Amino acid sequence: MIRVFPLQGRAILSTSTYVEWGGFRFLLDVGPGSVSEMLRRNLSPTKLRAVLISHSHIDHFWDLVPLLWIRRLWGQRRALTIVCPKADLELFEWCAEVSGAPELAEVRPIAPGDECALSGLKARAFEVDHERGRMALGYSIEDPGRVRLRAEALRGMGVPESEWGRLARMERVRIGGADLDPGDFVYLKKFKLVYSGDTRRCDSLLEAARGADLLIAESTYLNEAFRDLADQRGHMTVGDAVGIALEAGAANLLLTHISMRHTEEEVRREAEGIASATPLRIFVGSSEFEL
Numbered sequence: 001m002i003r004v005f006p007l008q009g010r011a012i013l014s015t016s017t018y019v020e021w022g023g024f025r026f027l028l029d030v031g032p033g034s035v036s037e038m039l040r041r042n043l044s045p046t047k048l049r050a051v052l053i054s055h056s057h058i059d060h061f062w063d064l065v066p067l068l069w070i071r072r073l074w075g076q077r078r079a080l081t082i083v084c085p086k087a088d089l090e091l092f093e094w095c096a097e098v099s100g101a102p103e104l105a106e107v108r109p110i111a112p113g114d115e116c117a118l119s120g121l122k123a124r125a126f127e128v129d130h131e132r133g134r135m136a137l138g139y140s141i142e143d144p145g146r147v148r149l150r151a152e153a154l155r156g157m158g159v160p161e162s163e164w165g166r167l168a169r170m171e172r173v174r175i176g177g178a179d180l181d182p183g184d185f186v187y188l189k190k191f192k193l194v195y196s197g198d199t200r201r202c203d204s205l206l207e208a209a210r211g212a213d214l215l216i217a218e219s220t221y222l223n224e225a226f227r228d229l230a231d232q233r234g235h236m237t238v239g240d241a242v243g244i245a246l247e248a249g250a251a252n253l254l255l256t257h258i259s260m261r262h263t264e265e266e267v268r269r270e271a272e273g274i275a276s277a278t279p280l281r282i283f284v285g286s287s288e289f290e291l
């Protein structure tokens with residue numbers, strides 16, 4: 001089960017999502033105000049194990065220094081893993097330095113296409129299309145998966161439920177004189193979370209988002225009336241984000257990085273209008289949810 005706490009959905013205030021995945025807690029970006037928002041909502045900064053940073057615009061990393069500082073102040077001696085674009089290694093080493101305890105930060109630079117292990121999770125970085133000359137990453141994060149059974153097929157073949165546990169343990173089961181190969185009935189279901197960072201609509205995001213259980217996508221602008229602005233500034237509209245989620249077959253979509261000129265209600269209405277006849281679940285705003 002994963003729990004998702006959008007710390008703030010508005011672009012210029014803070015861009016940050018706090019995720020609890022099993023016992024592993026991490027942040028996707030850490031914009032200004034993230035730390036106070038965490039404290040207000042009783043989300044422990046000291047229990048965080050990692051921060052994944054998409055790019056070096058200040059609305060995505062400015063609270064990294066107070067985060068490291070408060071962890072030190074509160075006695076957390078375990079280093080926080082900071083995954084950051086390779087091109088900005090110096091900047092994030094500087095953040096660790098000015099926090100006063102660089103040894104409590106483990107800065108891990110990552111390039112597009114690279115993977116890194118985070119406890120039991122695997123994160124892969126991919127390049128998105130945001131601003132010329134600035135490396136901007138999205139992240140695709142997966143768990144190792146859980147064994148699931150093809151229940152329909154088993155019922156169809158009349159396999160008694162008392163035998164399902166053996167199949168799940170990959171043991172052969174004999175039914176009606178025939179050996180059942182567990183490989184035919186067992187599959188691995190991984191949970192996949194994809195975060196866009198800041199980007200225009202781009203193929204790398206669409207590819208990464210294929211089959212995502214949760215896509216966290218920036219949707220800075222409301223609709224096509226803002227197309228020129230979106231293209232100029234390297235952002236998506238709500239329609240871009242919902243379109244990618246639908247094309248990629250994502251199950252859930254969290255819209256973030258919404259311009260201050262739009263209300264959450266407007267964004268929700270726009271998104272739900274586009275996705276109305278589909279099973280896509282849409283989340284807008286800062287309310288937490290579980291999947």
Ligand SMILES: [Zn+2]
Nearest residue numbers: 055057130198
């Ligand atoms: Zn940006």
Ligand SMILES: [Zn+2]
Nearest residue numbers: 015057059198
């Ligand atoms: Zn931004």
